Amino acid sequence: MAAWVAEAISDGHHLICEAGTGIGKSFGYLVPAITSGKRVVIATSTKTLQDQIAGDLPRILDVTRAAGYDPGIAILKGRASYVCPAKAADRDSQLTLGRNVEAANDPIDAVISWWQEGGDGQRDHAPMELTSSEWATISTSGMECPAARCSYSKNCPAMEALEDASEADIVICNHHLYGADIASEGSVLGHHDAVVFDEAHRLEDALCSSVGITLTPRRITIYISQVDALLKRLDVDISRRKSLVSDLWAHAKEFAAWMERSVGTVTVPLAGAEHATVRKLSDAIKAVNGAIVSATQQPGARFDQTVIGRKERTLNLAGHLLGDLTVLSQGDAYNEEHVCWIESGPVLRTSPISIAGSLGARAAAVATICTSATLTVNGSFTALAKTLGYSTEVTDMSDPNEDGDPLRYMALRIGSPFDYASQAALYLPQLPDPNDDGWGDAVADLASDLVVHAGGRALILCTSNAAVARIADKITKHQRSSLGDGHQILVQGAMARLKLLETFRDDPSSVLIATMGFWEGVDITGDSCQIVILDRIPFPRPDDPLWQARRKATQDEGFPPFATIDLPRAANLTAQGAGRLIRTDTDRGLIVLCDSRLRTRSYGKTILATLPEMPVFTESADAASYLDSL
Numbered sequence: 001m002a003a004w005v006a007e008a009i010s011d012g013h014h015l016i017c018e019a020g021t022g023i024g025k026s027f028g029y030l031v032p033a034i035t036s037g038k039r040v041v042i043a044t045s046t047k048t049l050q051d052q053i054a055g056d057l058p059r060i061l062d063v064t065r066a067a068g069y070d071p072g073i074a075i076l077k078g079r080a081s082y083v084c085p086a087k088a089a090d091r092d093s094q095l096t097l098g099r100n101v102e103a104a105n106d107p108i109d110a111v112i113s114w115w116q117e118g119g120d121g122q123r124d125h126a127p128m129e130l131t132s133s134e135w136a137t138i139s140t141s142g143m144e145c146p147a148a149r150c151s152y153s154k155n156c157p158a159m160e161a162l163e164d165a166s167e168a169d170i171v172i173c174n175h176h177l178y179g180a181d182i183a184s185e186g187s188v189l190g191h192h193d194a195v196v197f198d199e200a201h202r203l204e205d206a207l208c209s210s211v212g213i214t215l216t217p218r219r220i221t222i223y224i225s226q227v228d229a230l231l232k233r234l235d236v237d238i239s240r241r242k243s244l245v246s247d248l249w250a251h252a253k254e255f256a257a258w259m260e261r262s263v264g265t266v267t268v269p270l271a272g273a274e275h276a277t278v279r280k281l282s283d284a285i286k287a288v289n290g291a292i293v294s295a296t297q298q299p300g301a302r303f304d305q306t307v308i309g310r311k312e313r314t315l316n317l318a319g320h321l322l323g324d325l326t327v328l329s330q331g332d333a334y335n336e337e338h339v340c341w342i343e344s345g346p347v348l349r350t351s352p353i354s355i356a357g358s359l360g361a362r363a364a365a366v367a368t369i370c371t372s373a374t375l376t377v378n379g380s381f382t383a384l385a386k387t388l389g390y391s392t393e394v395t396d397m398s399d400p401n402e403d404g405d406p407l408r409y410m411a412l413r414i415g416s417p418f419d420y421a422s423q424a425a426l427y428l429p430q431l432p433d434p435n436d437d438g439w440g441d442a443v444a445d446l447a448s449d450l451v452v453h454a455g456g457r458a459l460i461l462c463t464s465n466a467a468v469a470r471i472a473d474k475i476t477k478h479q480r481s482s483l484g485d486g487h488q489i490l491v492q493g494a495m496a497r498l499k500l501l502e503t504f505r506d507d508p509s510s511v512l513i514a515t516m517g518f519w520e521g522v523d524i525t526g527d528s529c530q531i532v533i534l535d536r537i538p539f540p541r542p543d544d545p546l547w548q549a550r551r552k553a554t555q556d557e558g559f560p561p562f563a564t565i566d567l568p569r570a571a572n573l574t575a576q577g578a579g580r581l582i583r584t585d586t587d588r589g590l591i592v593l594c595d596s597r598l599r600t601r602s603y604g605k606t607i608l609a610t611l612p613e614m615p616v617f618t619e620s621a622d623a624a625s626y627l628d629s630l
């Protein structure tokens with residue numbers, strides 16, 4: 001893998017590399033990146049994985065330094081991952097004014113002190129764990145932060161991280177930041193020769209969400225609360241302040257009510273009454289902006305630095321809000337290649353239907369390397385390549401760009417070093433079709449039988465919250481009658497994700513039942529996870545507006561949507577879910593796929609082909625005796 005990555009970086013080629021679990025993929029791209037002498041960005045899917053890569057670096061650098069390679073390396077996370085000094089000072093000034101004095105000894109102050117005494121200001125490295133709402137009081141989103149215009153930017157960990165990244169040879173960021181870089185035409189990461197996308201199977205979703213709009217009533221409420229507090233501190237006349245804020249509330253409520261009524265696909269630009277609703281909210285925001293600017297420009301007006309910081313942040317928040325509302329009302333930067341919809345909540349989202357164009361444009365100038373444990377469908381990279389905007393696959397490194405096409409790609413597939421044939425087995429139980437009425441109860445019965453038989457040790461991955469509740473209920477009742485109450489049934493949402501995973505790992509008699517967020521990124525080794533049960537094939541929802549738009553676009557291009565996009569996505573996620581079982585060469589266990597369509601429909605073969613080869617059972621007695629042998 002390292003040789004192929006080195007070739008891609010040095011010659012500016014593109015590479016898609018499927019590297020099975022346990023292969024050491026991060027070493028496979030870090031070593032050639034470090035020794036390349038080029039500026040390379042490494043983008044992975046989560047902050048946790050960024051930290052894991054950072055943890056691998058010292059061992060690699062020990063070796064490469066001895067060979068004369070010692071590039072500058074920076075880790076860059078999103079703005080909200082760092083303590084914001086402007087907000088910390090603002091909070092401090094409020095405490096000094098006598099407000100919230102009782103909070104003076106709280107963990108938020110401890111985190112601020114840690115940063116002031118030399119900590120790096122990253123949430124993930126803080127000595128105290130803060131809740132999201134606590135952390136929000138001392139951090140700032142990219143939408144709120146005025147960056148270099150901020151009067152606190154000289155002593156700001158987020159800005160320091162950006163500066164370090166701009167000077168580094170190797171930058172380790174995440175997919176969302178890379179999406180922000182594409183959307184801002186390179187202003188986040190600057191020029192780079194190559195990018196490595198780790199966990200590349202998640203790239204499409206991350207890039208779509210990072211370049212789209214997400215608008216909720218709560219986002220507007222937070223902005224209005226900030227406006228109210230700022231106008232007070234700017235000494236704006238009370239009747240003027242009340243009038244401005246009540247106008248904002250009135251139009252925000254009207255906007256929220258429209259969102260509530262309009263769940264589903266939305267046509268942009270809006271017309272008629274909807275257009276008027278958005279315009280009135282925009283006008284109210286502009287009126288507030290005018291009042292803020294005018295209050296700070298009054299002759300003799302003097303405000304302390306924290307008030308000026310708050311003004312800068314509020315204006316920035318307003319700017320982003322106005323920008324998003326303008327997209328809705330005027331369709332700026334929005335065309336037939338985008339989709340807009342409202343989910344219950346309500347949450348309004350826009351997204352490009354495809355990232356092929358924007359990523360393909362980037363790939364025309366930058367070598368791109370995509371890697372993950374699961375990228376192929378039926379042994380082919382074609383579906384992913386189409387998603388990412390590549391053109392033709394080439395099978396060797398001789399001359400990938402020989403016909404002048406900058407979007408040709410090299411393909412490399414390296415199997416897992418684990419011996420699945422002896423470490424794992426696949427159980428395809430005989431159950432009703434998932435569309436039949438009795439399927440849900442049959443799956444819950446089966447899962448319950450297996451969990452009780454094995455004494456816990458199971459990770460159950462579901463495609464819906466209803467399935468989680470049904471299976472948890474069944475296991476609870478069954479377990480009480482068979483084993484007593486000694487086994488923990490851990491259900492997603494009952495505690496924080498990290499705590500849930502720690503509890504599951506530390507108690508082999510427990511069972512963890514969760515939905516889609518746990519199909520990937522769960523890495524539990526040993527006895528605690530010897531059964532992985534997937535309730536059904538995770539096809540994208542037929543009524544998901546983004547997927548509906550993708551299906552239509554695929555059809556318009558002359559390709560069958562199901563085979564071209566739905567099936568590859570489902571196959572990839574099935575492989576990801578099943579991949580939770582074997583994480584080391586000593587892990588052993590059983591994968592249970594409760595969707596009978598894997599045996600009865602022709603596409604079942606395609607999905608099963610994404611899994612490593614291992615013994616297959618269809619009878620419960622065989623599955624039970626396999627579990628007994630573990």
Ligand code: SF4
Binds near residue numbers: 146148151158313
């Ligand atoms: S630049 Fe200012 S607002 Fe932005 S994170 Fe830094 S201190 Fe906070």
